Amino acid sequence: MLITGGRVLVDSGTYLENGAVLIEGESIVAVGPREEIERRAGADVPRFEFGGTVLPGLIDAHVHLVFDGGPDPVSTLRNATDHDLFEDMRRRGEQLLDSGVTTVRDLGDRGGLALRLAADIAERRTPGPRVVAAGTPATTVGGHCHFLGGEVSGQAEIRELVRRNLAAGAGVIKAMATGGGLTKDGPKSHQSQFSAEELAALVEEAHAAGVPVAAHAHGADGIAAAVDAGVDTIEHCTWMAGDGLDFRPEVVERIITKGIAVCPAVSPHWRMLPRFFGEERAHAMFGLVRRMADAGVRLIAGTDAGVQRAGFDGLVPALGFYAHLGLPNATVIDMATSRAAAALGLAGITGKVAPGHRADLLLVHGDPLADLSALSGVHAVFASGLRHEPDSTEQ
Ligand SMILES: [Zn+2]
The missing domain is CATH 2.30.40.10 (Urease, subunit C, domain 1)
Incomplete structure (x- = not known):
């Protein structure tokens, strides 16, 4: 044609x-x-x-097809059968495609459902974007997103979970290096979860199979640990420390020299964030994204679609955040195309x-x-x- x-x-x-x-x-x-x-x-x-x-076609480097983007995605997920959930995920995939997104990276599902959808789409049994899926994200016992089924403790269990995801077709391995806001009963966002040895074991196991690692990390300590462990992308990267922020230029330097991409996964409704975090803190967090960009960090676009207030048609409004920060439109488009493709291991294939x-x-x-x-x-x-x-x- x-x-x-x-x-x-x-x-x-x-x-x-x-x-x-x-x-x-x-x-x-x-x-x-x-x-x-x-x-x-x-x-x-x-x-x-x-x-x-x-x-x-656009790339959303951070989605969760298992979540519904409603006010309480965790409860909705808990109450859904795998059968109903899979149908919802199929619909969310179509919605992404409708909005121009032709590739997504799914950073955490339940029961391998995103991996199943990825295969259905690849074999053209259902329409949808190409899905690079992590399968079950590795977390600590009771840790961030424990309800997705990936609670592990110690190097042996971590390696076993990685191998299970790889065998199921995972194109990326996801590690919850710190807590997160979605998990109300887990560690706080700034708190670290895994030990340095555990993170290193996870990365080693994934890299041995040629598969990259995405680390969810809000806390400055968790970010530094993920960098030390040699992950390939850092998700969120908000530099949280207790009630404040702890931006570490020397860690940023290592992010750059190691070629690690950062996916801030800013919500499509980023304009509402000052209301949740407070005016001052939100603007400080926005400023750190700009500082990372200015320092030369390779930022990629993602929306965390599926979590609260993040629907599956939100990539373009989320990109508006980077324009608001003053990044050139050409750069912002690269973040959602060629640059994201490279970070997902899809250079030469898409983007x-x-x-x-x-x-x-x-x-x-x-x-x-x-x-x-x-x-x-x-x-x-x-x-x-x-x-x-x-x-x-x-x-
Ligand atoms: Zn996420």
Whole structure:
């Protein structure tokens, strides 16, 4: 199929005006000036004519398909049977795809349901974004998200859980390095959970299989421990310490030199955060994200979709946070495309409109480099070469 675009985002912040993308099966085979690609494709190739912007499908690097994004996701999950839950997850996947998200990283499910959905989508039994799933997140006994079933203690149990997730098809291993707000009966967000030896064992086991590790870490101590252990991404990275914040430039330096990506997983409703954390603390936390960006930390976009107030159509509003911080639109789009793909181990597979990549494409009406909110003006979505037809009248 030949897809034309008034502009095609071919590189960071770079449009090709009057471009075209040729796709065969699930892959992009050529990208270039419209006339050139038309000539190459021949007259018989099916066409999808569009005058707006063609860009890579978006990547949400932090979702939880098992949670409903309502006021009490944990209770809702506890009361759901696996059968009903799986149907809900399938619907959430479609909602992500409707909003232009063609890849997600699921950072913690129950009973391997996200891994099952990932396989269903990959084998085209159901529409949805590509899912890189962690399976059961490793936590301490009674620790953050213990209700997902991943309570482990000591190196042997940790290695066993990692191996179980890998055997079930996990594309990333998730470790809860600190507590979290979602788990009311667990450690506080700033408190560390695992010992240095336990974290090191988890990373070693995952890396031996060539699978990256994502560490949930709010507390400054937990962040430092995750960096020492050699994780690949740090989730949240809010530098909490008791009631205050403890930003550590020397740890940030190591995050950069080790090439660790940071996913702040800021809520789509980030504008409400000052109401929850207090005006001063929220703005201090926002400022630290900007400081990490300025220092050269590789930030990637994620929404924590599924937790309180974070729905499955929130990536674009969440990206607004980074524009609010003053990051250039081109950088923000990279955070949700090429950069996220690299952090997920999917460089060369998705995140770019380039030959050899999967045809994961988002077609929007406006110009997102000029105005990020144009990413919400979805005209069409292609996932691995297949056009997703949303149940909308907009087409
Ligand atoms: Zn999360």
